[in-house]
Amino acid sequence: MQSLTILKALSDESRLNIFRLLLERDAYIEVISERLKLAPSTVSFHLKKLVEAGLVSSKKDQYYTIYFAVPDFAEVSLKNLVLGAGVKLKEQDKVEEQYKEKVLKSFFKYGKLTKIPSQKMKREWVLARVSENLASNKTYSLADLKELLIEIYPDPGLLITEMNAAGLIEIQNNKYKRT
Structure with missing residues (x-):
């Protein structure tokens, strides 16, 4: 689908x-011209664009050409049309992942966090990377967690507070667990 x-073909009123008329019923150029108060040459021009886009097709009926909306395109949702509009999501995801890695490299030096970013998105990325140092099914005492996090950042209490606020760890009965 192009x-x-x-979208370009339908961008003209x-x-x-x-x-819209052809969705309701098949029609000759002359009928379309009369109903929409357009010159036959104008209708012919616009029909050519719609045919090129694959929205409209035609069939011969003796001396006349009957135009009709192609059934496949009559049922296409706007979502499907836009998603197929050439936006290369995989490429965009790759670019975003490269940007994320670049950001993370700027905040980590030799495996240690240099500072906690103030920008929300970057802070979430950095904290998610820090939380990867915690085992997913293990609970930690506050002392154990601080001991682990001090290897990454000089203020482990701040890291714990930030990771808890970001929903990356949860606290239950004075035990800390990665979510």
């Missing part, structure tokens, strides 16, 4: 009106 071509 989403951009379809006259083409949109022609397509």
Whole structure:
């Protein structure tokens, strides 16, 4: 499906009106022209664009050409159309992951956290990376957790507070666990 071509074809009000009419019923150029108060040459021009986009097709009926909306495209949702519009999500995800790694490298030197970022997104990334040092199914006492985190950052209490606020650890009965 050529989403951009379809979106461009429907971006013109006259083409949109022609397509809407053809969704209701098949029609000749002359009928479309009369109903929409457009010159036949204008209708012909717009139909050509709709045919090129694959939205409209035609069939011969003696001396006339009957135009109709292609059933496959009549049922396409806007979501499917936009998702197929050439946006390369995998490439964008890769670029975002590269950016995330670049950010993390700027806050970690030799495995130690240099500072906690003030920007929310970067702080969440950094804290998530710190939380990876905790075993996922193990509970820690406050002393054990501080001992582990002091190897990463000089103020483990601040890290604990920030990770708890970010929902990366939970506290139950004075025991700390990675969520």
